[in-house]
Amino acid sequence: MPSGKITSVTEQTNQLQTAPSTGETKLANRANDYSQTVGNIRVDSPKMSMSNVDVFYGDKQAIFDVSLDIAKNEVIAMIGPSGCGKSTFLRCLNRMNDTIDICRVSGKILLEHEDIYDAKLDVVPLRARVGIVFQKPNPFPKSIYDNVAYGPRIHGLATSKVELDEIVETSLKRAGLWNEAKDRLDQPGTGLSGGQQQRLCIARTIAVSPEVILMDEPCSALDPIATARIEELIDELRSNYTIAIVTHSMQQAARVSNRTAYFHLGYLVEVGKTNDIFTNPNHKLTEDYITGRFG
Numbered sequence: 001m002p003s004g005k006i007t008s009v010t011e012q013t014n015q016l017q018t019a020p021s022t023g024e025t026k027l028a029n030r031a032n033d034y035s036q037t038v039g040n041i042r043v044d045s046p047k048m049s050m051s052n053v054d055v056f057y058g059d060k061q062a063i064f065d066v067s068l069d070i071a072k073n074e075v076i077a078m079i080g081p082s083g084c085g086k087s088t089f090l091r092c093l094n095r096m097n098d099t100i101d102i103c104r105v106s107g108k109i110l111l112e113h114e115d116i117y118d119a120k121l122d123v124v125p126l127r128a129r130v131g132i133v134f135q136k137p138n139p140f141p142k143s144i145y146d147n148v149a150y151g152p153r154i155h156g157l158a159t160s161k162v163e164l165d166e167i168v169e170t171s172l173k174r175a176g177l178w179n180e181a182k183d184r185l186d187q188p189g190t191g192l193s194g195g196q197q198q199r200l201c202i203a204r205t206i207a208v209s210p211e212v213i214l215m216d217e218p219c220s221a222l223d224p225i226a227t228a229r230i231e232e233l234i235d236e237l238r239s240n241y242t243i244a245i246v247t248h249s250m251q252q253a254a255r256v257s258n259r260t261a262y263f264h265l266g267y268l269v270e271v272g273k274t275n276d277i278f279t280n281p282n283h284k285l286t287e288d289y290i291t292g293r294f295g
């Protein structure tokens with residue numbers, strides 16, 4: 001990685017010539033230059049591959065030309081100041097933005113090699129393959145059991161009641177809610193505490209065995225014990241699933257993720273191995289954010 005202060009245009013050009021493909025150049029240290037992502041946006045075996053994604057709410061642009069791969073079986077953390085577009089970008093990955101009337105998404109988003117914005121694509125199975133857990137728990141107005149059984153039922157994943165019971169139990173166990181919920185499975189999910197509701201929503205998401213799990217600040221309403229349980233779950237899930245998690249907690253990003261993506265004002269400023277992003281960021285804006293000088 002180049003070091004030292006850039007003093008002239010010639011020096012800038014030289015540095016660009018020495019490391020043009022990785023983008024690992026301190027040129028990006030100019031805080032006002034963030035239109036080009038620093039770091040490797042592409043990976044060898046992407047599970048999802050995004051190219052030139054723009055998102056508009058009406059005529060206001062919220063995401064600018066973001067390109068990024070998410071590798072198979074990786075946990076990628078998305079961080080950045082409030083309003084920088086983390087949730088907006090995450091919602092593009094399973095077409096959740098379709099539910100917002102004024103929202104328009106352009107660019108290409110591939111799951112494996114399939115364009116998820118293809119007009120012929122059915123979003124119901126897509127959202128089973130790419131599940132999402134929101135910041136605010138949103139259990140259905142149904143029993144705890146039916147919340148978890150809902151997805152497996154509509155996608156025909158169980159052939160018998162015994163099998164469905166098993167999926168419900170396993171999902172609740174993995175989400176760390178089984179002990180608290182096992183004697184009240186027939187009671188409404190909305191009667192659980194906020195943290196329990198969040199774990200119920202996680203159980204509901206994993207019950208359909210998604211390939212990709214999107215998590216938007218999943219622990220912001222949880223106490224440290226429940227947070228630790230979710231982080232353990234992420235660790236368990238990473239061997240079979242691909243996870244993208246938005247978090248405001250640097251510690252959480254550092255604990256759970258392989259790579260970290262830093263967003264700023266709708267741009268993807270930098271992406272890299274989590275350890276590198278937290279110990280040796282290449283962009284001034286990333287550095288300012290992780291050291292608490294911004295956001």
Ligand SMILES: Nc1ncnc2c1ncn2[C@@H]1O[C@H](COP(=O)(O)OP(=O)(O)OP(=O)(O)O)[C@@H](O)[C@H]1O
Pocket residue numbers: 057062080081082083084085086087088089100102
């Ligand atoms: N439904 C919406 N309608 C209009 N504008 C929206 C909508 N949702 C988000 N925005 C705008 O898009 C931009 C990005 O918002 P987004 O919620 O994606 O940010 P964020 O990084 O997730 O922030 P936070 O950390 O606070 O959750 C903001 O300017 C926001 O006001």
Ligand SMILES: [Mg+2]
Pocket residue numbers: 086087088216
């Ligand atoms: Mg958000």
